[in-house]
Amino acid sequence: MLNIKPEYIEDLKKEIPNxxxxxxxxxxxxLLIAIDDVIISKLDKxxxxxxxxxxxxxxxxxxYNNN
Numbered sequence: 001m002l003n004i005k006p007e008y009i010e011d012l013k014k015e016i017p018n019x020x021x022x023x024x025x026x027x028x029x030x031l032l033i034a035i036d037d038v039i040i041s042k043l044d045k046x047x048x049x050x051x052x053x054x055x056x057x058x059x060x061x062x063x064y065n066n067n
Contacts, residue, residue, distance in 0.1 A: 002026060003066045008059045012038075015056070028067050035060045 002023055004012070013019045015038045022031045035056060042053035049057070 002028060002031065002063070004063055008062065011055070011059065015041075028063070032060060032064060035063065 004023070009019075012035065016022065016034045019034070022034060039053050039056045039060060042050055042056060044050050
C-alpha cells in the first residue's frame with residue numbers, strides 16, 4: 001500500500017483521472033510518472049515553475065521519499 005497524505009489524495013484525484021487504479025496496483029513508478037505529467041502541465045509557457053507546479057512537485061517528492 002502506497003503512503004500518501006490524505007490532503008494530497010484530493011489534489012491528485014482532481015488531476016489524475018485514473019488515480020484510483022494506479023494506487024490499487026501499488027505501482028509507484030506509474031504513479032510518479034502521472035504526477036510528473038501534472039507538474040509539466042502546470043509549468044508556464046516558458047516551462048518555468050509556477051505555484052501550482054511547485055505544489056505538485058512537493059507531492060511528488062513526498063510520495064517518492066515515503067514509499
